[in-house]
Structure formats: structure tokens, C-alpha cells
Amino acid sequence: MSFATNLRCRECHREYPLAALNVCEYCFGPVEVTYDYDGIRKNVTRARIEAGPSSLWRYRDFLPCDAESAIDIGAGFTPLIRAKNLGKLLGLNNLYIKNDTTNPTWSFKDRVVAVAASRARELGYEKLACASTGNLANSVSAHAAAAGMEAVVFIPHDLELGKVLGSSIYGPTLVKVNGNYDAVNRLCAELAGNYNWAFVNVNVRPYYSEGSKTLGFEVAEQLGWQAPDHCVVPIASGSLFVKIRKGFQELAKAGLIEEKATRMSGAQATGCSPVATAWQEGSMNFRPQRPDTIAKSLAIGNPADGYYSLVQLKETGGSCGSVTDDEIVQGMKLLAETEGIFGETAGGVTIATLKQLAEQGRIGADEVTVAFITGAGFKTVEAVADSLNAPLEIDATVESFEAAYRALGPAVGVA
């Protein structure tokens, strides 16, 4: 049984039943799931959560669907790594990496899809669909396959091969749209009106976005039941950024952690930085942009939660940085070389922004800081292919190896 009670408009607070609805019928504000927090407080303990499965379903009491019948391919409960090497380099003494590359389809999108797809099936939908920058399409395709549902997924025409094949392998109807993500999204909003399908990030978006909260739950649990001081989070639509904080707030409301004023900082690519630009200009109104960046998973020029992201930056005393394509590649390499984690371009955005904020003194040296690595690098190899050392090519002889190895020069310390 779920403790979810209603959908409530973020703007006018009108309430609706837990149906497939993403905007308020009265004021067109976004609607959000509400819960019976008294019920949660009475029934949910740390021990109950700790005894749950090693997946996001350990937080089932905070999710808007029935965990017993959920579509579960193992999303969530990913490692939180103490990043000593990277921390030392950046002058951060308490740095952690939340490594969401280890999810079933190698990105945090498995969290949102696990919840949205499960709720969609409860609501009686037979088809799952989505507008995606790549990772979401992968995850919807995989969850639909596991659930025996049909999937129709829409992506922009210019995605990386890994993101395209990463959907095709599960056998969905994959639709490549001539246009950028914002065009794909507009198309799907129209299609959602014509077809009785669950578009996970359109008509069932309130359930989708609840999945992102589980990142906040996990980080708090993994830190020994406390919220961190500072988070650095990549922003595309802004949903993840806003929901991680909701995760901390709900745990506090349920009496499972102390309330804490966690600072929330955002990371964007300069080539698609509507939130970072507005933030740097001191404005609460972002201007939509036409994306041009290698961080394709973050290439949303007109972010649905852009305004709420700006509100959150202001409320929490966070900052929002943006980084160039070259800095993104350097960020990917830096994370790999210091911590052994191969994140995708969005991870490069996060690490490069973390570095920028640390250098600007916007992150305190002793703050418990968590950087969120939301997707795996093997899906975006194109981004780094030209900037990594080529392998040595040799014949299968000792002489050939030694000649090639020596030719690297004294730097490698040939014995």
C-alpha cells in the first residue's frame, strides 16, 4: 500500500486524484504527488528501510505506486564513493561521488522510469512512450521489455550511437525526429493528447519526477542518515535538481533525519545553459536557448523546471555554473583518472562545474559535498575518442613490446 494521497498543483494548491495528469486544469501549474506524512511518520523507520531490497524500492513508502507489483529491473541503491583523490586535487576534504552509472541501463533515468512505468501499469496503460535526450529512451525501452509492454520512444536525430543502440536492443519502436529535444518534446505533448499511451515525462510526469527523490534518500542513508551540506547536480529540465532536495526534506518530515539547510548547486553546459545564464544575470526568468553542446543528455533549451531550479538556487544559497565542451571532456577524464569512474558527458559537466565552484570558493573546504554522476561514459565515447592516448600497437614479441614501450620516453619509467 502506498501513502500517496493526491496530486496537488504547485501554484494554486488545488488537489486532484492520483491519475495521469501533469498540469493543473485550473491554472496550468505543474502538479506534484502528496503523501500522508503522518502515516509515514508512524509506520516508517530507518530499520524498515534498511531491511528492504537493495534497490530504490527500499523507499517504497515514499513512492506513489504499489511496490509489490512494481516493474523492478534493479534501479537504484547505487554506490556513494568517498572521492579522496579528486577531493584532494580540488581542495575539498569531504567530497563524495554518487555513482549512478551502475543502474540497469547505466543512467539515473532508471529511477524515474521504474516509478512512472509502474504507476502507468497500475493506471491500466499498455504502452509506454517518452520524449528523450537518449537515456530516458534506453530506460523506457528496457522497462517496457521487462514488463511485457510496448514502447514507443522519441529521440532527436543527432544522438550518440551508444544511446541509439541502447534503446534498439530492447526492441521498442524507436522514432528519430528531425529536430532538437525541445521539438521532440513539443511533438510528444501533442501526441499524448491523441494516443492513450503513458508518456513517462508528459502525462505521467508527476510519477516520473518522484523517482528522482530516491537519489536524495540514498545519499542521506549512505551518509549515515544525514543530509549533505552541499550537492552539485547536472540540470536538463531541472526535475532531478529539484527532487533531490525534496528527498532530503521528506526524510526530515518523516523524522528519519535532522533537518538541514543543504546548499544545492547546479551544473550546465555553456552550449545549453538557460538556468546558469539567468542565475549569473540575477534573474528569476530564464530565456530559452537553442542547444549546441556535446552534453546531449542535458540539451534542453526550454527546461520545464527551470523556474523552480532558480527558486531553489536562491532559497538554498547554491550556485549555478556552466562549462565549455572542452572543459566537459577534461571533467570526464579527471573523474576517470582520479576515481576510476567513467561518466558520460553530463558527468563531465558536473565535475568541471564542481572544479569551477571549488576554485571560486563557492564550496567550503570542509562541507560534506556530493557530486552526482548520472550516466555512464560508454554511451558517449564520441566525446572523448579524439582526446585519449591511442593504444600501443605491437607484434606478439617481447622485442616489439619493449621497443614500443621505450618509445613512450622516460616519463613511463622503463626499468
Ligand SMILES: *Cc1c(COP(=O)(O)O)cnc(C)c1O
Ligand atoms: C536526464 C538527465 C539528467 C537531468 O535530468 P533533468 O531531471 O531533466 O534535469 C542528468 N544527467 C543525465 C545523464 C540525464 O540523462
Ligand SMILES: [Zn+2]
Ligand atoms: Zn493550479
